[in-house]
Amino acid sequence: MNILFICLGNICRSPMAEGAMKKILENMHMADNHFVDSCGFESYHLGEAPYKMAQQTAWKHNIDISQQRQRLFSQTDFDKFDRIFIMDSNNYRLVNLQKRTESDMLKVDYLYNMVKPKQNISIPDPWGGTYQDFEHAFDMIWNACHKIGEKLMINSM
Ligand code: 4NP
Secondary structure: OEEEEEOOOOOOHHHHHHHHHHHHHHHOOOHHHOEEEEEEOOOOOOOOOOOHHHHHHHHHOOOOOOOOOOOEOOOOHHHHOOEEEEOOHHHHHHHHHHOOOHHHHOOEEEHHHHOOOOOOOOOOOOOOOOHHHHHHHHHHHHHHHHHHHHHHHOOOO
Protein backbone atom coordinates (compact mmCIF):
# COMPACT_ATOMS: atom_id res chain seq x y z
CA MET A 1 0.00 0.00 0.00
CA ASN A 2 1.17 3.57 -0.69
CA ILE A 3 0.58 5.89 2.26
CA LEU A 4 1.00 9.68 2.23
CA PHE A 5 1.10 11.99 5.26
CA ILE A 6 0.35 15.67 4.76
CA CYS A 7 0.73 18.73 6.99
CA LEU A 8 1.08 22.43 6.25
CA GLY A 9 4.87 22.89 6.22
CA ASN A 10 6.11 19.29 5.73
CA ILE A 11 8.92 20.06 8.16
CA CYS A 12 7.35 19.06 11.51
CA ARG A 13 4.30 16.74 11.77
CA SER A 14 4.21 14.86 8.46
CA PRO A 15 7.98 14.13 8.49
CA MET A 16 7.58 12.71 12.01
CA ALA A 17 4.61 10.67 10.74
CA GLU A 18 6.61 9.37 7.77
CA GLY A 19 9.47 8.40 10.10
CA ALA A 20 7.18 6.82 12.70
CA MET A 21 5.25 4.82 10.09
CA LYS A 22 8.45 3.53 8.46
CA LYS A 23 9.84 2.53 11.88
CA ILE A 24 6.63 0.72 12.81
CA LEU A 25 6.60 -1.15 9.49
CA GLU A 26 10.27 -2.08 9.98
CA ASN A 27 9.53 -3.37 13.47
CA MET A 28 6.72 -5.46 12.00
CA HIS A 29 8.96 -6.72 9.14
CA MET A 30 6.50 -5.20 6.67
CA ALA A 31 8.59 -2.30 5.34
CA ASP A 32 9.19 -3.93 1.94
CA ASN A 33 5.47 -4.25 1.25
CA HIS A 34 4.54 -0.59 1.66
CA PHE A 35 5.63 2.83 0.40
CA VAL A 36 5.46 5.79 2.79
CA ASP A 37 5.97 9.48 1.96
CA SER A 38 5.04 12.96 3.23
CA CYS A 39 4.45 16.41 1.79
CA GLY A 40 2.97 19.82 2.57
CA PHE A 41 1.46 22.99 1.16
CA GLU A 42 3.80 25.82 2.16
CA SER A 43 6.86 26.35 -0.05
CA TYR A 44 8.90 28.40 2.48
CA HIS A 45 11.10 25.39 3.30
CA LEU A 46 11.14 23.67 -0.10
CA GLY A 47 13.84 21.00 -0.35
CA GLU A 48 14.92 21.46 3.28
CA ALA A 49 15.40 18.76 5.89
CA PRO A 50 12.80 18.60 8.70
CA TYR A 51 12.91 21.31 11.36
CA LYS A 52 15.56 20.65 14.04
CA MET A 53 13.05 20.22 16.88
CA ALA A 54 11.14 17.62 14.83
CA GLN A 55 14.39 15.80 14.03
CA GLN A 56 15.41 15.81 17.69
CA THR A 57 11.99 14.63 18.86
CA ALA A 58 12.00 11.76 16.36
CA TRP A 59 15.62 10.91 17.27
CA LYS A 60 14.61 10.62 20.96
CA HIS A 61 12.47 7.72 19.75
CA ASN A 62 15.31 6.21 17.66
CA ILE A 63 13.89 7.51 14.41
CA ASP A 64 16.19 9.29 11.96
CA ILE A 65 14.27 11.72 9.74
CA SER A 66 17.31 13.83 8.77
CA GLN A 67 17.37 12.54 5.17
CA GLN A 68 13.81 13.62 4.37
CA ARG A 69 13.33 16.68 2.14
CA GLN A 70 10.38 19.03 2.00
CA ARG A 71 8.10 18.73 -1.00
CA LEU A 72 4.74 20.13 -2.00
CA PHE A 73 1.48 18.22 -2.46
CA SER A 74 0.55 17.63 -6.07
CA GLN A 75 -2.72 16.45 -7.63
CA THR A 76 -0.84 13.41 -8.97
CA ASP A 77 -0.50 12.29 -5.33
CA PHE A 78 -4.20 11.38 -5.55
CA ASP A 79 -3.17 8.78 -8.16
CA LYS A 80 0.06 7.62 -6.54
CA PHE A 81 -1.30 6.96 -3.04
CA ASP A 82 -3.92 4.58 -1.69
CA ARG A 83 -4.39 6.40 1.61
CA ILE A 84 -3.72 10.07 2.41
CA PHE A 85 -3.61 11.19 6.05
CA ILE A 86 -3.87 14.84 7.03
CA MET A 87 -3.15 16.41 10.43
CA ASP A 88 -5.81 19.09 10.85
CA SER A 89 -8.87 20.79 9.43
CA ASN A 90 -6.82 23.35 7.50
CA ASN A 91 -4.90 20.53 5.76
CA TYR A 92 -8.25 18.91 4.91
CA ARG A 93 -9.52 22.16 3.42
CA LEU A 94 -6.35 22.57 1.33
CA VAL A 95 -6.45 19.00 -0.03
CA ASN A 96 -10.14 19.34 -0.75
CA LEU A 97 -9.43 22.46 -2.84
CA GLN A 98 -7.18 20.35 -5.08
CA LYS A 99 -9.51 17.40 -5.63
CA ARG A 100 -10.42 16.63 -9.25
CA THR A 101 -13.38 14.42 -8.41
CA GLU A 102 -15.20 13.44 -5.23
CA SER A 103 -13.53 10.04 -5.38
CA ASP A 104 -10.11 11.67 -4.78
CA MET A 105 -11.30 12.61 -1.30
CA LEU A 106 -12.33 9.03 -0.45
CA LYS A 107 -8.63 8.34 0.16
CA VAL A 108 -8.23 11.25 2.56
CA ASP A 109 -8.77 11.12 6.30
CA TYR A 110 -7.63 12.78 9.52
CA LEU A 111 -4.66 10.82 10.86
CA TYR A 112 -6.05 10.80 14.40
CA ASN A 113 -9.26 9.18 13.16
CA MET A 114 -7.20 5.98 13.25
CA VAL A 115 -7.26 6.31 17.05
CA LYS A 116 -10.64 8.02 17.55
CA PRO A 117 -12.69 7.20 14.45
CA LYS A 118 -14.84 9.88 12.83
CA GLN A 119 -14.04 12.56 15.42
CA ASN A 120 -11.82 14.61 13.10
CA ILE A 121 -9.47 15.55 15.94
CA SER A 122 -6.52 17.68 14.80
CA ILE A 123 -2.91 16.96 15.65
CA PRO A 124 -1.81 20.43 16.79
CA ASP A 125 0.93 22.20 14.84
CA PRO A 126 4.04 22.33 17.07
CA TRP A 127 5.81 24.85 14.76
CA GLY A 128 6.95 27.76 16.96
CA GLY A 129 6.19 25.77 20.10
CA THR A 130 8.16 23.99 22.83
CA TYR A 131 9.74 20.52 22.92
CA GLN A 132 6.69 19.50 24.92
CA ASP A 133 4.49 20.52 21.98
CA PHE A 134 6.63 18.43 19.62
CA GLU A 135 6.51 15.47 21.98
CA HIS A 136 2.72 15.79 22.26
CA ALA A 137 2.34 15.81 18.47
CA PHE A 138 4.75 12.87 18.19
CA ASP A 139 2.74 10.84 20.73
CA MET A 140 -0.49 11.37 18.82
CA ILE A 141 1.25 10.54 15.52
CA TRP A 142 2.91 7.41 16.94
CA ASN A 143 -0.37 6.05 18.32
CA ALA A 144 -2.18 6.69 15.03
CA CYS A 145 0.61 5.09 12.96
CA HIS A 146 0.52 2.09 15.24
CA LYS A 147 -3.17 1.66 14.43
CA ILE A 148 -2.35 1.87 10.72
CA GLY A 149 0.27 -0.87 11.21
CA GLU A 150 -2.25 -3.07 12.98
CA LYS A 151 -4.78 -2.59 10.19
CA LEU A 152 -2.20 -3.32 7.50
CA MET A 153 -1.28 -6.52 9.30
CA ILE A 154 -4.87 -7.78 9.10
CA ASN A 155 -5.44 -6.28 5.63
CA SER A 156 -8.26 -4.03 6.79
CA MET A 157 -7.16 -0.70 5.29
P1 4NP B 1 4.09 21.49 10.01
O1 4NP B 1 4.45 22.86 10.77
O2 4NP B 1 2.87 21.76 9.18
O3 4NP B 1 3.81 20.50 11.13
O4 4NP B 1 5.30 21.14 9.19
C1 4NP B 1 4.74 24.03 10.03
C2 4NP B 1 6.04 24.34 9.74
C3 4NP B 1 6.33 25.48 8.99
C4 4NP B 1 5.31 26.28 8.55
C5 4NP B 1 3.99 25.97 8.82
C6 4NP B 1 3.70 24.83 9.56
N1 4NP B 1 5.62 27.44 7.81
O5 4NP B 1 4.67 28.15 7.41
O6 4NP B 1 6.80 27.74 7.54
